[in-house]
Amino acid sequence: MPVNGPVPWKRADHTGAKHDIYRRYLKRWFPILLNGSKPYRSVMYAEGFAGPGVYVDDHPGSPIIAMQALVDEVTNPKPVVKMLFVDDDSRCVEMLNEQFRVRFPVRPRTHDTLLFKVTEGTCIDKLESELNVMRAWGQPILAVLDSWGNVPITYRLLERLAANLSSEVIITLGTQPFIRFVSKMGSDADEVFGGDPTWREVSNLTSGAAKRQHILTCYRRTLSRAGFKFLLDFELIDTRGESLYLVFGTNHRRGLEKMKDSAWEVDRVYGVGFRDPRDEQAETLFELTEPALAPLGRLLLNRLKTGPATGLRIETLREFALFETVYRPEHVIKTLRELRPQGLIDSDSQHLTRSSIVRAKP
Ligand SMILES: C[S@@+](CC[C@H](N)C(=O)[O-])C[C@H]1O[C@@H](n2cnc3c(N)ncnc32)[C@H](O)[C@@H]1O
Structure with missing residues (x-):
């Protein structure tokens, strides 16, 4: 449109804030x-x-940010870098x-190494077909x-990307269009969710938070079904309370770690916080300089309560934080140290390390 x-x-x-995350990620990816x-x-x-x-x-x-990251970070002149930009507005x-002409008056790489x-x-019409023409697969x-x-993309494109060597997606998801226009949206909207109409159950939910959560859960499921093993999604909220979701899909643990690092480093000057969509209290993770660990505390407690009665190793909780939350593994021990004096957990050793075992107190 x-x-x-x-x-x-x-x-x-x-x-x-989103651009800051893209920039930081691209400066690692390239x-x-x-x-x-x-x-x-x-x-x-x-x-x-x-x-x-x-x-x-x-x-x-974002296209300029990507080109700048390439110029700044890639020192190897040999590999071929391909860049494709599609938009349906002629302006x-x-x-x-x-913009490319003005901001990059000198071609950053040779004709053979920058397509x-x-x-x-x-x-839908152009992205996949141009990826074919440019022999990107x-x-x-x-x-x-x-x-x-x-x-507005095809599920088939997601499947092809997930199956392609070391490929990743960063997707902006707005839940509002799906919540507000559910009754008017046709099969195109189902296609966004890989043809699965479960997202339409949003109309049976009453609270705004439950509706947003439902759309996001359905979209995560779509990306998993398409073949992405690891997903990271978080909500960016600005000072007026307007939000958008970024959803990242990859098949590489390192990709997930680097995207998470990029998100946590986002510059606070944008006045934008981010939230873990899985936190039931929807607490913003940083408005101050220190990350808010209470949401992770709640997620860890839930994980411990649903795990074995004998408890879990901290290393397992670090993996949980990496794969199932927006937090980094480094946040886990710090959070557990806050939960213990509150009487919410106990552990097999006073000094918490990766091999310590912790349990939720009944
Ligand atoms: C959110 S803006 C992109 C901003 C850009 N990625 C950035 O961060 O600088 C969305 C763009 O998508 C274009 N657009 C909307 N629907 C489209 C479609 N179906 N196919 C291709 N482009 C579309 C619009 O013209 C608009 O330029």
């Missing part, structure tokens, strides 16, 4: 894949909803081409699918 209003537009606060002793022969960075590359206050858009396509395309059309692809939140 072309932009409903002028191009470019003003950057929302959570867009600033060098991990392309520098070092065993670089990939080629990689593809692809956006299905590229935007104009600039905002009204001249902040760069965005024109402006994005202009670069900006294409007008819908993500068989080498890593990072697909950034930053729609207005309605995720």
Whole structure:
């Protein structure tokens, strides 16, 4: 759907935070894949909803951030870097081409080692077909699918990406379109969820939080079914309470760790907090400089209560934090140290280490 209003537009606060996360992740992704002793022969960075590359206050858009990360981080001149940008608004396509010309007047790599395309059309019509034309399959692809939140993409594309070598997706999900327009949305909306209409049960739920949670759970299930082994999703909330979800899918533990690091380092100047959608009290994780550990405390307690009565090793809880929450493994011992004096847990040793066993107190 072309932009409903002028191009470019003003950057929302959570867009600033989202870009900060993209930037930090790309500054890790490009060098991990392309520098070092065993670089990939080629990689593809692809956006299905590229935007104009600039905002009204001249902040760069995601395509420019990606190109800058490549320029800043990749020291190996040999691998082929492919970049594809699709948008269905002709004004965005024109402006994005202009932004690349202005911001990168010198071609960052040779013609043979940087294959670069900006294409007008819908993500459904163009992204997969251009990935074919550019011979991207068989080498890593990072697909950034930053729609207005309605995720108009095919399930087949997700399946192909999940099955492709070292490929990952970063998807922006807005729950509002699905909550508000459930009765008006047709089969296109089911396709977003891989053809499964369970998301429509949202109309039976009463609280806003339960509705959001339901859509997110259905979407996570969709990405898992498509073949992504590890998922990370979190909600970015700006000072006006407006939120969006970023959902990341990968088949590599390292990808998950690096995305989590990128999210936790996001610059607090954006005034945006993030939440773990699984926390029943929906507490924001950082508005202050210190991360709020109470939500992780609740998640750990639930995990302990549903686990064996003999307790769990801290290493198991660290893995749980990595794979099942937005927290990092490093947050676990710190959190347990807060729970113990509250009488909520006990442990087999006074000094908590990765091999200690902890139990929820009855
Ligand atoms: C949220 S903006 C993208 C912003 C950009 N990724 C950034 O961070 O700078 C969404 C873009 O998707 C485009 N768009 C909307 N529906 C589309 C579709 N079905 N296929 C391709 N582009 C679409 C719009 O024109 C708009 O530029």
